[in-house]
Amino acid sequence: MGLFTDAYSLFSIVPVTYLIGRIYYNPDDGKPGTVPIALRAAVVASALAGTVIGQLLFGFLGDRLGRKKVYGTTLLIIVLSSFNCGFSIGRTANYVIVSLCFFRFFLGVGIGGDYPLSAIIMSEFANTERRGALVAGVFSMQGFGILFSALVTMIICHVFEVVQPSGKDPIFPHPPPSADLAWRLILMIGTIPAVLTFYSRMAMPETPRYTALVQGDMERAIVEARRVLEIDNDLLSDVEDHGANMMPPPDQYSFFSKKFFKRHGSDLAACATSWFLLDVVFYSTTLFQSWIYKSALKPPEHVNVFTEAFNLAKFQAVFSIAAIIPGYFGAIMTIDRVGRREIQMIGFLIMAIVLFCMVLSYNAMVENNRIHFPYLIMYALIFFFANFGPNTTTFVLPAELFPARFRTTCHGIAGAAGKVGAIIGSIGLLWSSETGLDDQNDKVPGNGMKYILIGLTAICFVGVVHTFSFTPRSTVAVPLEEHED
Template identity: 45%
Template sequence: MSKGHLQVLNSLDVAKTQWYHFKAIAISGMGFFTNAYNLFCIAMVERLLGRLYYTKPGAENPGALPINVSAAVYGLALFGTMVGQLFFGWLGDNMGRKKVYGMTLILMIFTSIASGLSFGGNDVRGVMSTLCFFRFWLGFGIGGEYPLSATIMSEYANKNTRGTFIAAVFAMQGMGILGAGIVTLIISAAFESWLRPPPYNVDPVASIPPESDYIWRLVLMFGAIPAALTYYWRMQMPETARYTALVARNPTQAAQDMSKILNVQLDAEEERFNEMARSERQQFGLFSTEFARRYGTRLLGTTSTWFLLDIAFYSQNLFQKDIFCNIGWIPAANDMNAIREVYKIARAQTLIALCGTVPGYWFTVAFIDVIGRWWIQMIGFFFMSIFMFAIALPYDHWKKEENHIGFIIMYGLTFFFTNFGPNSTTYVVPAEIFPARLRSTCHGISAAAGKAGAIVGALGFVYASQDIDPTLRHDGYPAGIGKKMSLIVLGVISFLGMLCTFLIPEPMGKSLEELAGEVEFDDAKYDKSVGA
């Protein structure tokens, strides 16, 4: 057992898996379901927005949003998420995890509804401006979920299954992406059955029933439902013992809270706590030389790997529909009506989520406490590079109709190793390797670096993936490097992620306090200290 370590923290570290663990996963996980749903559902209705508000009769590519509008719709939500991660991460360390946790849900509920109610009448600029405004604040609430959910789950979990529990919370992101596809499929199929628009029409404007405007609004507003269902249970969670004892300096309250949860009698150990406080090293701040010396390399590792990962991850998720269209898996826009196009895009993205994205997350849950975070991240980045190069280099080969199935398999494997890899581990590790009083802040900084990468990936891919030949462009924007070269660049970025992985430690099987260097442990005595 560690010298001066509190019994309440020992009890959490060696506790057997109990009902409260699964309850915490469900409560935190539904927040991440809502996050992913709200961030990625916009990709499924983007072309419908283009048809409704920007497509003119005789357009060669009905449904294409102007690049600046597309960039704003995606980019402002991601920028809001980045700001929210920094703000709520800092707030979680200064006000407490629980006090802040409800704010993010309330913000997501109201802004999801408001996004669907975006107003402006017949003024296209008005509708898009209000949509972007509300999606920025939606992203702001989403941003808070990252540091708070990860920190709360890490501080509730025991040391031997902590990675599994945190990864299980994050795996709900995959379920949210899948949920966005399923909801869009259901709504678009219901409207197509009800409205029965013409199946084919060379005039993209005539093929849009006015009621189609309800489709994208309903898809966006649905994101409020899972958040609302979770709010009550989230407010019933007690503050984490590690925050209460180590940051708020109230070991008595920590012992009382955890006694109820663990169904054991725990001593507040005020004398031991006072002894720890007297012998504790001088507190140092985030921007101090001491922090840089002790944790600077770790923070560089968590921020750089998350930054590089999200460039690739968001490029893939938000713009896979463009790649599907390019290889012919989704028919040309002039060959189907607006509602059918929404259905086809949702079907393609649901298939990728079901076959590649979701399994990757849950493979991480299964193996993260077996082979470790470091190896999963390294393996994931490696295979991301391999499969992106395998798609990009023979890109013309995959365009042929007889090779479409092979393309889907290769593209699905890329998503599998993204999620059975760095997309999960970059979320888990920052919640484990920093001290309690800076844990939420450092996770927020790491996550914000990721969202900076997402902005680079999402907005950069909008421009970079455009046709190489400027004579093929009709929107007044310069030509890009093309989808093939964009995928090659993403492969190189994934390789750089492998190199940056060497900057992070392996947290598997260690206490949070041991990882942070706050205490020294005798593991044999530690595991027996509360009858484990």
């Protein structure tokens, strides 16, 4: 549920930021207030920075202490920090944002730890033939987190508007006090799914492969495999069939040894680079969201605070159903048939083609701060093929390529590289695009956005070449034990 909460947090913060802007940042010109760009960047960066730290820290601890022990800790951090986001307070508007950033940082730490542990636990519990689809299925929970956040936001905004209408004035420069409660409830409700899974996490046994390969206890590994027969009846046969190989190798070299980098360094670099390239593009596309919202929805001057947040969430819900969730399911259906490397190349390639088409049609499709419908279709295609391809495969591949004693560490390093790319994509490009999206001039698109699209196109083409050149050719139907040495 960490990945579910990750997506919930990432997408719910968009309407929440709009609510906070209209509540705490009322300008003198009578127009609806907005959170300053520096503070919006801080809200995003705080969670991403925490995610980087969480992936590195809990990835390391997952190999040292065991998957089960660390897994429960990450969920506890997620629940507490996500809930406390709703209690972000301060004497001024800026202090409220600082308080929110503080709790979102620790939320990011918990979510970051959940990335490698969720992937590795499912990978080590899964049988060889269905491993890719099962790990991809775990990652697809992000799509449902996005949809859930949109539905929660829509319901809360609708209820609050019915119970306490905002008045006849559509601009409503002074939102009702209930608006301050609304955004807090939106953030706090995201903890409920995580709380519901807490018992099952704590009752879950250690993965049999970790028990056998890292702790060297083959008998207990078989006992633990029998405990999860109801989850996967093929797991025990996997453990027994490869039992001879499921013992710690005699040559126990360390992670920082030359032998590790000689045997696994290239795979780790390939996974980290692919994830970095993908997240630069994937998170950069969030730059377009406010621009697209402004084009597709009514201007904020014409709606009240609850209606604006409701419309944003409705747009997210439609987008997740039409593009995001289908992309994940496409990956689940093909990853064990077509292959990880192949669908990663397909995803990067089609993303590059679509982005290039957006560059070529930019002047025709974008005029008078309005975006034509075909441009929205192209925007949706980017997310569909990102989730169908590299967004899923970069999560799956590090869970399969490394020895058990280094597995969560390597996954954490690859994921942290991705989140560094996410910081560059969502923060660095946000600032660099200010010449093309002037925050003081209603974000009128200019050539700056066009240049960003060109850069993202080039990054996707680099992703295709990198995947073809460096990503391992196949992990389909390859037992995890093949990577033990």
